[in-house]
Amino acid sequence: MPSRREPAELPVIRVLVADDEAMIRAGVRAVLATDPAIDVVAEAADGRDAVELVRRHRPQVAVLDVRMPVMGGIEAAEEIRRTVPETGVVMLTTFGEDDYILRALGGGAAGFLIKSGEPEELIAGVRAVAEGAAYLSPKVAARVVAHLAAGGAGAAAGRRGAARERVAALTAREREVLAFLGGGLSNGQIARRLHVVEGTVKAHVSSILARLGVDNRAAAAVVAHEAGVVTPPPPEPKREA
Known part of the structure; x- marks a missing residue:
């Protein structure tokens, strides 16, 4: 009789990771691998490849870096939301990219995470977006509100x-x-x-x-x-x- 904790019985969240830095992609994959219910099914080094891989693999969540060559993360997010709307988008940002975050809000991204944030936030963000929620890491939320108040x-x-x-x-x-x-x-x-x-x-x-x-x-x-x-x-x- 199979165990009730058989991995195949876990609801798996399929994820694509896109970043032009191989080390960042490896780090994101390593963090997500600590959750047995998350499976990174594809990786991309630029936005255009990310869009094509999302179309091919149909992941529940695409984790995109804001700045990538060929096609930036925001443009990729907009294209993913237009052509594969069932895939939720999580944007990875760094401090100083507040304008990008505000643009991504209009592009349909549902999650925003700081690259230097806690690993638990990445898992929480992927899980939230996979379930149809929006996720703003506390640091991102603080930065957005501060940026909007910069006047x-x-x-x-x-x-x-x-x-x-x-x-x-x-x-x-x-x-x-x-x-x-x-x-x-x-x-x-x-x-x-x-x-x-x-x-x-x-x-x-x-x-x-x-x-x-x-x-x-x-x-x-x-x-x-x-x-x-x-x-x-x-x-x-x-x-x-």
């Missing part, structure tokens, strides 16, 4: 005030869902926290995006961070070795 104290206060006004226009339940969304929770996780069915959460998320005037969950998460209404996710349960 000075008055502009920063104005943006925070505007974000709070937009959030205040939501229903009480929508504000609760937005807070969880900003914390990187998937629809299923939010449903379990609120003790409702997942379809109800999906309806709330659609309404939130429309009311906030944003195109995707990651952009809504930025609004949640600006408004200061983020609810952190629960700790991940420890997996047996």
Whole structure:
């Protein structure tokens, strides 16, 4: 009789990794390999190859460096979201690339991670995006909000005030869902926290995006961070070795 912990029974998340530096790709692969439910199925050294490999392998998640030759990560993300919309995109960035992060928000990327961040954040980001959630690492969220507020104290206060006004226009339940969304929770996780069915959460998320005037969950998460209404996710349960 096969063991209940047989690897084949684990739900595997198929991932593509794209970075023009072989050492970075190796590091990302090594980190993801520590999670038995994640399988790196392809690697690319430039954006164009990344798009072609996504079309060929159909991974659940593509992890893309922002800066790559031939086709940059943002352009690759836009093309992936246009041609293979079922593949979620996680962008790898470094400090000082705030403009790229803001551009990627409009391109449909759902996750943003700092290369120098903790390995656990990479796994958490891949898992969240695979489940249909948005994931902003705490450092990325802080950088985005700081960048948006760079116009000075008055502009920063104005943006925070505007974000709070937009959030205040939501229903009480929508504000609760937005807070969880900003914390990187998937629809299923939010449903379990609120003790409702997942379809109800999906309806709330659609309404939130429309009311906030944003195109995707990651952009809504930025609004949640600006408004200061983020609810952190629960700790991940420890997996047996």
